[in-house]
Amino acid sequence: YVQSRGESGLADGIYHFEPLTERLRLLHVPKPGEGLEGYFDDGCMVTGLVVLVTAIYYRSSWKYGQRALRYCLLDGGHILGAMEAAAYCTDRSCSWVTRFDRRRLQKDFGFLTRELPLAMGISGTRSSDRICRPQMSLDFVNGSGPFCRDPVIEQAFARVSSSSVCRSGKEAGTPYSDAKKDLKSIILRRRSIREFSGRPVSSAQYRAVCDMIRRNIALDCDEDIVVFSIVHRVEGMESGLYVDDRCLKKGDFAAMAGYLCLDQSLGADGAATFFLVGDSENYPALMLKAGLLGQRIYLASELQGLGCSGIGAFYDLEVADFLETDSLILYALAIGI
Ligand SMILES: Cc1cc2nc3c(=O)[nH]c(=O)nc-3n(C[C@H](O)[C@H](O)[C@H](O)COP(=O)(O)O)c2cc1C
Structure with missing residues (x-):
């Protein structure tokens, strides 16, 4: 999911990204002062893009059972890493938020407990203006067809999601220094x-x-x-x-x-x-x-x-x-x- 705020060429709103068609589908237009930043601990406004990475856990757990929680988080981390490389290629900044109100977000997005909000990525500038969560209540969308609930995954995710322990990361520049066109072609062809x-x-x-x-x-x-x-x-x-x-x-x-x-x-x-x-x-x-x-x-x-x-x-x-x-x-x- 992507939120755009003041981004040229993309109207402000919260979108779902469809990888198959590479299209954004508009889900909601937040009122002024509302947005995904409202789920962050500090609520500080982002002008630019906020990316929300989620996992529909049954897409993994049908095969990997309870171990799927690991795969969902690792895959989510790979997506953050892909953002990092893409941001470098497009001269954008990039950072990540793992502390946010996952439970509230799950409700507002209609995820039930089937779709797990993993992390948010920020590519833009932050200011001290406070943002509230969007006043929306999206319908549930079945993203896996069949579904078997796994209470262990759901409970484990709920328990670890509200961890108060956190060691703040350091200021980080991009880890890449390679020619942007080389990195871009590698992003596109890697297997x-x-x-x-x-x-x-x-x-x-x-x-x-x-x-x-x-x-x-x-x-x-x-x-x-x-x-x-x-x-x-x-x-x-x-x-x-x-x-x-x-x-x-x-x-x-x-x-x-x-x-x-x-x-x-x-x-x-x-x-x-x-x-x-x-x-x-x-x-x-x-x-x-x-x-x-x-x-x-x-x-x-x-x-x-x-x-x-x-x-x-x-x-x-x-x-x-x-x-x-x-x-x-x-x-x-x-x-x-
Ligand atoms: C978190 C993770 C765990 C993986 N574990 C295995 C594994 O145990 N054995 C294996 O052969 N490939 C493993 N892979 C590779 C995947 O099978 C591969 O990434 C996937 O099929 C997509 O193909 P691609 O990476 O070529 O795009 C893993 C990949 C990820 C991201």
Whole structure:
């Protein structure tokens, strides 16, 4: 969903974006002083665009069961990462809000408990003028056809949604410095790699991808994520388990990485397999950040001529054992050629 305010070429209003047709459908024209900012904690006005990212959870849970909540949040984070890259290509600013009144918004948009409001993106300028939530009550739209309620997902989402814990993010510029036309063509053509050749990548390529992970993120709640990397085919680097440049264990763990990724060869055959690890009561912000970093890893890999695949299916406990961590394993990604 997109809200436009004072944006040239797009009348003020709240729209639904239809990816298939790439069209915006006008849902509501807020009165002056009303808008999506009314759901933010601070209610401060945004002149420009506010993007609302949601997930219709049954589209994932029919297949992944309760694990779907993770996928919804990771996918949502990927969308935020896609916004970040698109904003860079179009010379726009971009930041994200994970603290907002999700329950009220769910009611006003007619989402029932089936559509989960995940995050908002801001591309515009903020002022101290206060905005109220829009006086609207949209009808429910069935976005999944069949639907089986999953009380665990709904309750978990409701519980973690109102977390009061939050570590504010740092001011962040764009993480990209590449030619805009190169990045744009990569955004348009990127796909998840389905099979690696088993050939090594250069250490410069690997480090360029790692560098992208470390750059600041303009999230209102910036939870700590540690990125472990099982390196198996990077020229000039000893195989082993790393955090940043620090080698924690030396050895060829390629087969182990494949096993940990639910026996998927993607985990074993690439140059390196990343595991994003963190712990926070603020689960939505943590997982959204993991997805956002995931999108950066995808695009940074493609910019280096490498392939990448997200890996959401892994053996949680075994990964934690191998990494010797008590924290949550949030997401894995493999890169290589
Ligand atoms: C959160 C997430 C988890 C994923 N997990 C896996 C996985 O475990 N195994 C796999 O082969 N692909 C995985 N993928 C890749 C998806 O299958 C792929 O992104 C999807 O089919 C869309 O294709 P595209 O990335 O080429 O556009 C994952 C992707 C995401 C975003």
